[in-house]
Amino acid sequence: MPADLAVIGLGPFGLPLAQAAVAAGIPTVGYRTGPEPGSLSAADLRRMLSGGFRHATGPAELGRVRTAVICAPTPRGADGGLDLTQLESAARTLAAHLRPHTTVILESPVPPGTTEDLLRPLLEEGSGLRAGRDFHLAYSPSRVDPGNRDHTPANTPKVIGGLTPACTESAAAFYGRLTDKVVRARGVREAETVQLLETNFRHVNIALVNEMAVLCHDLGVDLWDVVRCAETKPFGFQAFRPGPGVGGHTVPQDLTHTAGRTLRMVELAQQVNSQMPRYVVQRAATLLNEHGKSARGARVLLLGVTYKPDLADQQGTPAREIATRLMELGASVSYHDPHVPSWNVLDRPVPRADSLYEAAADADLTILLQQHRTYDLQALSVKAQLLLDTRGAAPTGAAHRL
DSSP, X not given: OOOSEEEEOOSTTHHHHHHHHHHTTOXXXXXXXXXXXXOSOHHHHHHHHHTTOEXXXXXXXXXXXXXXXXXXXXXBOTTSSBOOHHHHHHHHHHHTTOOTTOEEEEOSOOOTTHIIIIIXXXXXXXXXXXXXXXXXXXXXXXXXXXXXXXXXXXXXXXXXXXSSHHHHHHHHHHHTTTOSOEEEOSSHHHHHHHHHHHHHHHHHHHHHHHHHHHHHXXXXXXXXXXXXXXXXXXXXXXXXXXXXXXXXXXXXXOSTTTTSOOOHHHHHHXXXXXXXXXXXXXXHHHHHHHTTOOSTTOEEEEEOOSSSTTOOOOTTOTHHHHHHHHHHTTOEEEEEOTTOSOXXXXXXXXXXXXXXXXXXXXXXXXXXXXXXXXXXXXXXXXXXXXXXXXXXXXXXXXXXXX
């Protein structure tokens, strides 16, 4: 069966889109843009394949679809801006096979202006076609939340901004097959800036509550109780919770590297959030000292080394920096994670605990970094000599909270 949709980029943005399309009965072909760690389980991938999803045998297949969605990863580059290398490569590959009347949509996180100033010229030059006349071009911010069972592609509104009104409507017709609600932005740049606002909103608010965590600890105030009470306010407040750092595939953007503009709140949020792994290690060392032990030579067990609960994805996980800093202090670090069978830090393997409770009982300090569903914090608090809970998951009084 010929594919109706090509998803270009099968990483954290492309795979969920392909999964949703297959579930909606859309014949879908996937095309890799590079080494892309997937965010779906083996069972989900098997269901996709049985539903008709297939990998492209070559780039020529990209020219046989009605809709092509570019989901190439755009990680942070060495200069601090987004690295658009895979996006550019994907655009050139698609351009060489682009046919008239195709709808091209960009979902990768990008700075505002990228669709018009980078993607459009690449597609037009490589194809000889003109965007808005010979093919449709639009941007739609990815709203993937891996592991979220309540907010799925089907019930999450999709924002769309096209180069022309006709481009917007063509993209809306496609996404209307996947989701209950389509939201039309005024244009491409507005849609791109939606992604910018949504990503930065998350990082800024996490930074605020992380600063509150440090302040409350110094004041002897239970932050988790403060958040619990504050979230009862029915207006003007949205609850965020602190943690050992911020991971994930979308990075905050202050536009310094694209528009020459600094979003001061975002810049400060990055500074605050990037300090959290260091703060966790400081708290760990202090706890050990208070119980007559030094970090040097201490046995420290890290629980949950992924960036999100109940997933294997380690993109941007703060666990790596925390482990590194503990090792630099001379601690003997091991880990437990039901989703990560092996883990390397500083180019060497970190010992994996097979028996969770035995390892917690043997460790001088156990640090909960990620709250996987399988962790029984009440039982762990009984077994562990010392338990530092960075997620507020343990029962009150059962652990030292961040």
